Amino acid sequence: MASEITYLEAIREALDEEMQRDPNVFLMGEDIGAYGGAFKVTDGLLAKYGESRVIDTPISEAGFVGAAAGAAHMGMRPVCELQFIDFISCAYDILTNYVATARYRAFLPCPMVVRGPSGGYVRGGPFHSQNPEAAFLHTPGLKIVYPSTAEDAKGLMKAAIRDDDCVLFFEHKYLYRRVKGVMPAGDHVVPIGKARIARAGTDVSIITYAATVYKALEAAEQLAAEGVSVEVLDLRSLLPLDDEAIQATVKKTHRVLLLHEDTRTGGIAGELSARINETCFAWLDAPVLRVAAADVPLPYAPPLEDYVLPQTADVVKAVKHLIAW
Amino acid sequence: MASEITYLEAIREALDEEMQRDPNVFLMGEDIGAYGGAFKVTDGLLAKYGESRVIDTPISEAGFVGAAAGAAHMGMRPVCELQFIDFISCAYDILTNYVATARYRAFLPCPMVVRGPSGGYVRGGPFHSQNPEAAFLHTPGLKIVYPSTAEDAKGLMKAAIRDDDCVLFFEHKYLYRRVKGVMPAGDHVVPIGKARIARAGTDVSIITYAATVYKALEAAEQLAAEGVSVEVLDLRSLLPLDDEAIQATVKKTHRVLLLHEDTRTGGIAGELSARINETCFAWLDAPVLRVAAADVPLPYAPPLEDYVLPQTADVVKAVKHLIAW
Amino acid sequence: MAKPPKRTTGPRRSARTDGVPPGIFARLPQNTPLGRWSKALTDAQRLELYSWMRMTRTLEERLVALYKQTKVVGGLFRSLGQEADAVGSAYALRPRDILSPLIRNMGSMLVKGATPLEILRQYMAKGDSPTRGRELNIHFGDLERGFVGQISHLGDMVPVMAGVALSFKLRNEPRVVLVYVGDGATSTGAFHEGLNFAAVNQVPLVCIVENNGYAYSTPNRKQFAGEWFSDKAAAYGIPGVRADGNDVLAVYDATKDAVERARSGGGVTLVELVTYRRKGHAEHDNQSYIPPGELEWWAANNDPIDRYVERLTTEFKVRPAELAAIDARIAAAVDAATDEAERSPMPEGPDALVGVYADPPVMPAEWYREGVTKAVDRHERPASWGTSGGE
Amino acid sequence: MAKPPKRTTGPRRSARTDGVPPGIFARLPQNTPLGRWSKALTDAQRLELYSWMRMTRTLEERLVALYKQTKVVGGLFRSLGQEADAVGSAYALRPRDILSPLIRNMGSMLVKGATPLEILRQYMAKGDSPTRGRELNIHFGDLERGFVGQISHLGDMVPVMAGVALSFKLRNEPRVVLVYVGDGATSTGAFHEGLNFAAVNQVPLVCIVENNGYAYSTPNRKQFAGEWFSDKAAAYGIPGVRADGNDVLAVYDATKDAVERARSGGGVTLVELVTYRRKGHAEHDNQSYIPPGELEWWAANNDPIDRYVERLTTEFKVRPAELAAIDARIAAAVDAATDEAERSPMPEGPDALVGVYADPPVMPAEWYREGVTKAVDRHERPASWGTSGGE
Numbered sequence A, B: 001m002a003s004e005i006t007y008l009e010a011i012r013e014a015l016d017e018e019m020q021r022d023p024n025v026f027l028m029g030e031d032i033g034a035y036g037g038a039f040k041v042t043d044g045l046l047a048k049y050g051e052s053r054v055i056d057t058p059i060s061e062a063g064f065v066g067a068a069a070g071a072a073h074m075g076m077r078p079v080c081e082l083q084f085i086d087f088i089s090c091a092y093d094i095l096t097n098y099v100a101t102a103r104y105r106a107f108l109p110c111p112m113v114v115r116g117p118s119g120g121y122v123r124g125g126p127f128h129s130q131n132p133e134a135a136f137l138h139t140p141g142l143k144i145v146y147p148s149t150a151e152d153a154k155g156l157m158k159a160a161i162r163d164d165d166c167v168l169f170f171e172h173k174y175l176y177r178r179v180k181g182v183m184p185a186g187d188h189v190v191p192i193g194k195a196r197i198a199r200a201g202t203d204v205s206i207i208t209y210a211a212t213v214y215k216a217l218e219a220a221e222q223l224a225a226e227g228v229s230v231e232v233l234d235l236r237s238l239l240p241l242d243d244e245a246i247q248a249t250v251k252k253t254h255r256v257l258l259l260h261e262d263t264r265t266g267g268i269a270g271e272l273s274a275r276i277n278e279t280c281f282a283w284l285d286a287p288v289l290r291v292a293a294a295d296v297p298l299p300y301a302p303p304l305e306d307y308v309l310p311q312t313a314d315v316v317k318a319v320k321h322l323i324a325w
Numbered sequence C, D: 001m002a003k004p005p006k007r008t009t010g011p012r013r014s015a016r017t018d019g020v021p022p023g024i025f026a027r028l029p030q031n032t033p034l035g036r037w038s039k040a041l042t043d044a045q046r047l048e049l050y051s052w053m054r055m056t057r058t059l060e061e062r063l064v065a066l067y068k069q070t071k072v073v074g075g076l077f078r079s080l081g082q083e084a085d086a087v088g089s090a091y092a093l094r095p096r097d098i099l100s101p102l103i104r105n106m107g108s109m110l111v112k113g114a115t116p117l118e119i120l121r122q123y124m125a126k127g128d129s130p131t132r133g134r135e136l137n138i139h140f141g142d143l144e145r146g147f148v149g150q151i152s153h154l155g156d157m158v159p160v161m162a163g164v165a166l167s168f169k170l171r172n173e174p175r176v177v178l179v180y181v182g183d184g185a186t187s188t189g190a191f192h193e194g195l196n197f198a199a200v201n202q203v204p205l206v207c208i209v210e211n212n213g214y215a216y217s218t219p220n221r222k223q224f225a226g227e228w229f230s231d232k233a234a235a236y237g238i239p240g241v242r243a244d245g246n247d248v249l250a251v252y253d254a255t256k257d258a259v260e261r262a263r264s265g266g267g268v269t270l271v272e273l274v275t276y277r278r279k280g281h282a283e284h285d286n287q288s289y290i291p292p293g294e295l296e297w298w299a300a301n302n303d304p305i306d307r308y309v310e311r312l313t314t315e316f317k318v319r320p321a322e323l324a325a326i327d328a329r330i331a332a333a334v335d336a337a338t339d340e341a342e343r344s345p346m347p348e349g350p351d352a353l354v355g356v357y358a359d360p361p362v363m364p365a366e367w368y369r370e371g372v373t374k375a376v377d378r379h380e381r382p383a384s385w386g387t388s389g390g391e
């Protein structure tokens, strides 16, 4: 009888099951072996699979992400942990120039996963709270997922490891131990590229992902009390985007709020707004609005972080504005 | 009596004048000294200013861009050349994490310019044709400019060097020797953050920048013959964006085409579409459409590059679609 | 070419316990003979060195107490057992010289004039802390006093400080730059690019590798296939030096040699200071990965403060009472600073929008905050509605 | 610690003309005495080495002709004077070993089975070229034959090939990986991170630094403050070797030593091959930055093919006629390949959308192309228009 496990445990379970299933799957990263990773995601896997499949690396994000690509060409399926996703910037060149283009320019398969703790609301300051997804959105060849539930964390990780291309797997550290779920029995795989309706509604659609899914749900709850029916779409995959699901919710409610934790300018909401405009213009009863972080580096002190990041009250206010439109 | 000079010469003239004006301005980059740079932008400056102000660097984009930041803290005004802007990915960490946040987190001024030949239409293939601007759009603390004319190339370079923050200065290599202009007399500075109406019109607005400004102008010319009046807005600055100018043209024509050379998904047009929707929704008579590169790495063979990049005929077709709306 | 190819072989690895310098168990540590610079130190200066080391330890112990009371926001990083390398190296600088600390170089910052009050406020994320609550722990700086705040991304400070040093060279200022990296950070591309850039340009830079045996949980042997980090100097064509990082006078001598060589135009030096990290990476780290006995051995046999006290009282005839007086003065200072820091206010939310750029000075507030509605005022559609084409 | 700090000093720089190995003007080049491996070469193998060097030069000369006829799309990169280092090093590999070439390693690719036809089609951007017109010049690979296509970003292939080597180690395959970098590429962070990763994991990797004196226009002294790139091995705790890159047999010996050490579990070796770039960075480069006489000296005194021919005909008693026959065969092969490559079609535009991902296999065409309009069909607003709330 399956019991609840956390988002973090769900990721570990996926890694464990995939390593069990496929001997080509192995892990690389800083302090992921004996220590089990900064957040203990890989805890226990060294003991179970040994040093050749759980490799502690030097502090060299470009080094081991590049090495993952080389191993992937040869049929291995590496999963790289970035101690914090903020350090993915050190592998930006390798990922966008080498990895993303390998199949296209050289017909080299590059099945690999790059994962790491992401996001804010944890007083991590400017270098331990980042949401870098938008920086990779215009890099054809990469896939990007960012789950909000334990079930999706597990199912998407399994899909990512089995995917024949490179998947950037963002894990929200605020959710690591705060959200729990009961894993579906059997080989639970969540397809990449499919969004999820987190809450059905008829008046306004909130399209979001990761930690802000919960801000949206809280807001929806409050608004329901006031008779406003909010639909919450959890994208889960950011590249490719689930255009069908996006268009369906827009054409259902005619009012759209885009919500994310990344900065307003240059965040993924821009791409969403453009797509909605291109495909659902006539269905819109109000402008597509965005609630996002202010355009500043994320500061560390609680009052500052709370001020910069989107809060439930902001979502409520924005939804009311859309309704009043 | 000023005569015409090229876009490339205009940049050199700006560098020269600023080095003359301010002894703190100096240049760093690969092969910029004796060789004058891969495209000869800095040709002659070594002879004029000497090795201490025109510094050939090892092949270390993170190294010399980081060094520029340190020198900038101490009151210098470094201008870094990336041999091709494609290599800015190697300095991505330093730029987004160190440089962009220096003022905010540590009150350290970081007046520096990072410049380099960008863009396609030159058969450069996937690693010598990139348009990385969108990757920096969600990095508060950076500024981004991307001129399309020789006059703006000079005026914006002077503004960038005088700016007290880091400016990413993208130069379109297709335009280097193809476009010419007569420089305005005197100290010609073009303010960062101000767009330019490249052609006035009343029926449709094309908002674009860099090389595709000319695709837009060609299309406008063809469409004029068919009685369609197209306004072309050349953004010039991408961060910050000129919201006033964008709103003005939208509210004037009610129909908007966003055009850029970067990939459709994740390109800057997304941000533009979102802003237009948020601020001009009721003025729109048709959806905001995008013409951009296909979502693939840019291939090298002429038929492939031509197929992937936006062409004048695409713009004409999209404008007609907007008009017919 | 004329001569047949010569084979140069990399350093051999001598057997050793992870993270513990070879032979460290073999003999008890011995102090390095006094060098040119430490010989010239006055009694007062030797006591000053002691006070900075003591201040470092006392302040960190206070921070631990505050951390346990959850008054510290975020993680707490200790330099227990590394006080000598931080203090002795920074002490080798002149007032106008500049350093960039690592997370374990609070001692270096104190030497350069950072105050306990500033550090306490930083750790408590106070609004009047040096970064106004924007950055964590000791991530702050002051160009006037001569220290530049680090960022988290390891290695990045090397190219940055190489650039600071470049500015000194370009302006012929007789100033020197000191940048600290850990054993782990030497694996980063930024370290490599920055140090090579500095070496080629012969800027006045001293790069200190604090070899404390571990990078988080990673022992040296998983970080580097060689034996000594000072051997990396050969890759940059610069001198590489190694010193006992727990002998504050040896640290001072080795660093000052390099600093004064840099000042006189001798370029870059890589200085490895061999020490040991006795606490976890941060307070939350239980150090389960440390071989048994290792921590205890270092605590018992190679504590930099114990070693220095021993030396002061014997070799330099300092009376224990003098040291006790210093300890008391420091304890009082830390108490006072703690009370004041606790009284400090937290920052105000809207301050988060200030100072991203010189121009504009403030970022716009989101429209749904504080009744800001500009961006999305309900649009009044103009007369031209429906008709296509403009006014 | 016990012993006083030891100072290890970086290599001294000996005076030399930029980019020219010290003493190279002092004496004429002498061949390195035959080593263990070259001694074992058969006559046929020695001639094979010759043919690959000749093929490299002949093919590049053909490319120059096509370039002048503007039949080459993009730049043309020569390895004139470096044929020995490319061919001799690749010849040290076994069929199942894998290498990653640099822009000047066409010769290495030929040894590994790349054909003139493939290379000509690549340079002409033909639709049936190995990358179907997606990538330039010799940027292509074939895992079966054992070469991985490089990307432009220098240094990146080092971590990638370290990963290929890691896969061999993890699977206990007796295969070795060879990665080439230039003197300039050693300054990149990727080179450092990749080589250190490989060294720590003791993977079967050989890293060859082709020291040809210049990186584009940048002479060695502006790239590296040391003297020999092989000295960088100390920074990774691996053996560093140096050989005369213009002596094909010396190159073969030095590389094969490293390759077989790697195969037998000996880990990583850094091999510096000292050679000279006699053409510009690419054909457009007029080499104005080269000190007078340098190019001429190398052409006259240290051409790797001339040196090898001399040696073959004297030391190994090869008849000039044999070599002439090889040359003729190669010329004919290049002629035939050229004709065939010229007949090849250019790629079709829509092929650009294929194969970015395994899934989806094809990217959607833009709606304004070929009557695709899906994305922007004129929307039919549903009944609910104007009423807020859904169906």
Ligand SMILES: Cc1ncc(C[n+]2csc(CCOP(=O)(O)OP(=O)(O)O)c2C)c(N)n1
Pocket (backbone or CB within 6 Å): A030, A059, A061, A083, A087, A090, C102, C103, C104, C152, C153, C154, C181, C182, C183, C184, C185, C186, C188, C210, C212, C214, C215, C216, C277, C281
């Ligand atoms: C580029 C980068 N990767 C990873 C990290 C996460 N991280 C922070 S400290 C640390 C260990 C640092 O070890 P070392 O350099 O030896 O310094 P020490 O903590 O021992 O003083 C790591 C891996 C980081 N800050 N930056």
Ligand SMILES: Cc1ncc(C[n+]2csc(CCOP(=O)(O)OP(=O)(O)O)c2C)c(N)n1
Pocket (backbone or CB within 6 Å): B030, B059, B061, B083, B087, B090, D102, D103, D104, D152, D153, D154, D181, D182, D183, D184, D185, D186, D188, D210, D212, D214, D215, D216, D277, D281
């Ligand atoms: C990261 C990076 N920066 C800059 C360049 C531009 N570039 C291409 S080749 C080259 C010089 C390479 O010199 P070297 O490594 O010595 O190889 P060589 O051409 O001499 O064989 C440069 C600077 C690049 N390709 N990658």
Ligand SMILES: [Mg+2]
Pocket (backbone or CB within 6 Å): C182, C183, C184, C210, C211, C212, C213, C214, C215, C216
């Ligand atoms: Mg350490």
Ligand SMILES: [Mg+2]
Pocket (backbone or CB within 6 Å): D182, D183, D184, D210, D211, D212, D213, D214, D215, D216
């Ligand atoms: Mg070279």
